[in-house]
Amino acid sequence: MSCLELKDISYAYIKGKRVLKAINYQFNQGKVYTIVGKSGAGKSTLLSLVAGLDKCQDGAVLINGKSLNEIDRDNYRAQDVGIIFQQYNLLTNATALENIVLSMYISKTKIKNKNKHALELLNKVGINEEKATRAVMKLSGGEQQRVAIARALAHNPHIIIADEPTGNLDKNTEKDILEIFAELAHSENKCVIIVTHSQKVTKIADNICLIKNGSLIDLGDEDND
Amino acid sequence: MYIISNALKNIKRNRGRNILLGIIILALIIASVTALMINQVSSSVINDYKGRFGSEVTISANIDKVREEAMSNSTDGKIRVAIPTIPAEQYIAFGDSEYLKESYYTASVGLRVPELESVDESLGGGTGNKMMMGGPGMTSEMPEYYTKLTTPNITEFDNGYRKLTDGEMPNGENEAIISRDFAELNTLSIGDIIKAESELNPEDRESDAGDYPISYELKIVGIYDDITEEYGSGQQQNAFTNRRNEILSNFDTIIAKMQENYRGIQVGATYFLNSPEDIDGFTEELGEKGLSDLFDVKTDMDSYNQIVGPVEGLSSVSSTFLIIVLIFGGISIAVISSIAIRERKYEIGVLRAMGMKKSTVSFSLWLEVFLITAVCVVIGIFGGTMIAQPIADILLQQQIDAVQAATQNTQMQGMMMAGGTNNAVVEEPLSHLDVVLNMVTLLKISMIALLLTTVSAVSSMLKIVKYEPIKILMERN
Numbered sequence: 001m002s003c004l005e006l007k008d009i010s011y012a013y014i015k016g017k018r019v020l021k022a023i024n025y026q027f028n029q030g031k032v033y034t035i036v037g038k039s040g041a042g043k044s045t046l047l048s049l050v051a052g053l054d055k056c057q058d059g060a061v062l063i064n065g066k067s068l069n070e071i072d073r074d075n076y077r078a079q080d081v082g083i084i085f086q087q088y089n090l091l092t093n094a095t096a097l098e099n100i101v102l103s104m105y106i107s108k109t110k111i112k113n114k115n116k117h118a119l120e121l122l123n124k125v126g127i128n129e130e131k132a133t134r135a136v137m138k139l140s141g142g143e144q145q146r147v148a149i150a151r152a153l154a155h156n157p158h159i160i161i162a163d164e165p166t167g168n169l170d171k172n173t174e175k176d177i178l179e180i181f182a183e184l185a186h187s188e189n190k191c192v193i194i195v196t197h198s199q200k201v202t203k204i205a206d207n208i209c210l211i212k213n214g215s216l217i218d219l220g221d222e223d224n225d
Numbered sequence: 226m227y228i229i230s231n232a233l234k235n236i237k238r239n240r241g242r243n244i245l246l247g248i249i250i251l252a253l254i255i256a257s258v259t260a261l262m263i264n265q266v267s268s269s270v271i272n273d274y275k276g277r278f279g280s281e282v283t284i285s286a287n288i289d290k291v292r293e294e295a296m297s298n299s300t301d302g303k304i305r306v307a308i309p310t311i312p313a314e315q316y317i318a319f320g321d322s323e324y325l326k327e328s329y330y331t332a333s334v335g336l337r338v339p340e341l342e343s344v345d346e347s348l349g350g351g352t353g354n355k356m357m358m359g360g361p362g363m364t365s366e367m368p369e370y371y372t373k374l375t376t377p378n379i380t381e382f383d384n385g386y387r388k389l390t391d392g393e394m395p396n397g398e399n400e401a402i403i404s405r406d407f408a409e410l411n412t413l414s415i416g417d418i419i420k421a422e423s424e425l426n427p428e429d430r431e432s433d434a435g436d437y438p439i440s441y442e443l444k445i446v447g448i449y450d451d452i453t454e455e456y457g458s459g460q461q462q463n464a465f466t467n468r469r470n471e472i473l474s475n476f477d478t479i480i481a482k483m484q485e486n487y488r489g490i491q492v493g494a495t496y497f498l499n500s501p502e503d504i505d506g507f508t509e510e511l512g513e514k515g516l517s518d519l520f521d522v523k524t525d526m527d528s529y530n531q532i533v534g535p536v537e538g539l540s541s542v543s544s545t546f547l548i549i550v551l552i553f554g555g556i557s558i559a560v561i562s563s564i565a566i567r568e569r570k571y572e573i574g575v576l577r578a579m580g581m582k583k584s585t586v587s588f589s590l591w592l593e594v595f596l597i598t599a600v601c602v603v604i605g606i607f608g609g610t611m612i613a614q615p616i617a618d619i620l621l622q623q624q625i626d627a628v629q630a631a632t633q634n635t636q637m638q639g640m641m642m643a644g645g646t647n648n649a650v651v652e653e654p655l656s657h658l659d660v661v662l663n664m665v666t667l668l669k670i671s672m673i674a675l676l677l678t679t680v681s682a683v684s685s686m687l688k689i690v691k692y693e694p695i696k697i698l699m700e701r702n
Binding site: 048053054055074075076077078079083085087089090091092093094098102103105106107151 | 227231234238239571572574575576577578579580581582583693694695696698
């Protein structure tokens with residue numbers, strides 16, 4: 001069943017010059033989707049609309065049949081979707097642990113020992129306790145990316161959206177993270193949408209979507225065949 | 226709850242910027258506390274004095290009008306200027322008014338005490354009823370008095386200028402108290418009787434009726450110490466005007482000897498209005514009750530202005546200072562907060578992207594400024610309280626100097642008669658204010674702090690929360 005549907009979505013940064021043109025698509029639970037395309041094709045823009053970070057100018061993003069314009073987008077971002085940004089977008093003067101605990105508070109996660117849960121998540125993405133209590137600014141780019149991934153998972157969202165999540169990771173960590181994404185989709189029935197240029201990432205995808213000339217073309221899983 | 230702990234963490238994380246903000250807020254709070262405390266105390270002093278001087282009514286004959294009437298009534302070229310008096314019954318009738326809060330009645334009569342000696346008797350006696358005679362051939366024979374029977378001025382006893390050291394106040398019929406000087410001069414003690422005599426004069430001096438002799442037998446029930454000036458400023462000095470010879474009794478005892486169509490017992494009243502604004506209504510009512518046009522009805526605003534003038538100046542200075550501090554301080558805080566929040570625009574974008582609501586982000590930012598301000602208020606109140614008194618003393622002295630320099634009336638020279646009455650009690654203009662912190666000031670400073678915090682935080686936040694989170698993050702990225 002589709003958990004996320006794009007219905008006639010259009011978006012333009014400059015009036016008359018649409019980056020996205022009447023896109024229609026359905027994302028389902030339990031699958032990994034990768035969105036590929038040239039730089040400036042509109043991949044990140046589409047991701048922002050799906051993540052509820054921006055409003056589409058035409059059409060609608062439907063969540064379980066309801067338009068994002070009709071529901072509380074703050075609650076949607078806090079509870080239904082986990083976002084991993086290309087630039088991490090962490091609270092830089094807070095620690096890794098604080099970033100994740102704060103995310104749990106914002107989403108009103110009903111976990112009693114939030115610190116313990118946050119440390120477990122960080123451990124899962126390869127951040128140990130010592131690094132977890134360091135200010136984010138004092139972590140490397142790859143470590144910050146892992147913290148961003150842990151934060152996106154902190155409130156157990158059913159949709160995970162990632163913009164170039166492995167761009168700053170070494171090969172081993174990239175492999176670990178991709179395994180986590182695949183496991184989240186296939187074992188925990190989550191919908192994982194990843195914008196990427198990486199061939200390795202497309203390899204774990206169940207569906208590959210190409211954005212070209214403002215349109216979204218479903219390539220199926222042809223690259224993996 | 227996590228918002229509070231997060232706010233505290235943020236304050237710690239951005240300690241450099243917050244210390245700067247705190248210093249400015251602290252300076253602003255100290256200045257505001259100082260100005261508010263001085264303003265609060267000076268305002269209460271002003272209100273108190275306004276109530277006292279502005280509400281005390283004096284009824285006095287207008288000499289110019291009296292002279293004009295005497296001239297217009299003269300048929301034989303002789304001008305008889307007699308100060309009009311108000312009958313005791315009329316004084317009492319005037320006191321029955323809705324405009325009045327309180328009424329005090331006074332009476333006095335000149336006496337001779339043949340069996341006793343008066344202080345400064347060698348200087349001779351004086352006359353009780355003043356009468357100005359004009360025109361050719363007019364003469365007057367005025368009786369001489371060596372003491373005065375009068376009602377006590379309660380203010381003098383309250384202020385300690387006169388102090389009852391033995392016995393009690395004269396509340397009963399024919400009871401009286403005397404000064405220690407007069408008692409010692411005549412070896413009088415409590416329980417002794419003073420026999421005194423006087424006479425009343427016919428109101429119609431053209432009639433054949435002669436003076437009406439009266440006498441008092443007064444029982445001494447108390448003796449008081451007297452540190453008032455023996456003689457009033459500019460007064461002729463004799464036994465009659467010497468205040469040590471005053472025998473104090475109650476109003477009823479003194480006026481008991483009054484006779485219809487005779488004068489000689491001076492009756493007066495002090496009325497206190499409910500509010501200084503009632504003076505016009507009360508004056509109109511007195512006219513309706515028969516008060517002659519020859520009398521002026523006034524409140525003692527001159528005394529008020531002389532005594533309270535420096536404090537009013539101080540109040541004005543503190544108000545102006547407070548307004549300037551609030552305007553410049555408010556702008557400074559708003560600018561710093563605005564810069565601080567602009568710096569945190571990215572952080573706000575991240576929090577919004579994580580799903581934090583605009584209201585929660587705003588409250589969180591406001592809370593940080595509020596917590597800083599709360600600490601500054603506590604320190605500022607302590608600091609302000611420490612410096613308010615010396616600053617008030619300096620400012621008040623400057624105001625006193627300015628008022629004295631501006632005062633052209635050399636007779637006053639910074640001293641004046643208390644309450645505008647003819648008592649020889651001198652009262653210093655206000656030269657000291659006890660600046661204390663009270664609940665009103667605390668409430669005001671709390672409101673100011675809250676307002677500044679809110680204005681500074683809200684004005685800055687409004688700019689930021691109107692953006693979609695992605696726009697904030699894209700700017701940064």
